[in-house]
Amino acid sequence: QVQLQQSGPGLVKPSQTLSLTCAISGDSVSSNSAAWNWIRQSPSRGLEWLGRTYYRSKWYNDYAVSVKSRITINPDTSKNQFSLKLSSVTAADTAVYYCAGFWDYWGQGTLVTVSS
């Protein structure tokens, strides 16, 4: 049974970088069959896929066009987790952020508020 545990701050100041981590248990971030995703949800934008990282003999990343210039998703094999960094945040980035794998396993969600 795969479980995903999110961690990271719930409040970020405008123009700063949002950072979240998703710890994986029950599978490996280096799995050749998994893709590890970040998704966010807000009343104005609904559910929005942000990006993913996955391993297929080497590491790959895909990012949504809407955040491509500001987002980085990195795997951490030593801790079996992956992270999200979103730079230059504004109030429009306020949302509940989720990590997900296989689309069947989701983290608990983190409400991130962008405010000074």
Add this chain to the structure above:
Amino acid sequence: DIQLTQSPSFLSASVGDRVTITCRASQGMGDYLAWYQQKPGEAPKLLIYAASTLQSGVPSRFSGSGSGTEFTLTISSLQPEDFATYYCQQLNTYPTFGPGTRVDFK
């Protein structure tokens, strides 16, 4: 990006009703479609993938059909625990989600 629309956006129903939700895509995408159920304060739960394959553990009253640009999620007999918001998701290109259909008590 492939855009998804859902209809209706809101549905009022009673226990025992048959409920059908439609998801339409802006371009053909084979059967790369999934359906999720979300309750307040919870993460989305995968119900159906590949348009019609029931995820393990999901009750058989849920079913999915369609291909190309039009898909449906059907709940054959609505149960009290089914009152929630339902989303479709396409996986043909970078994933996108539909805007959701809220199923509420009549």
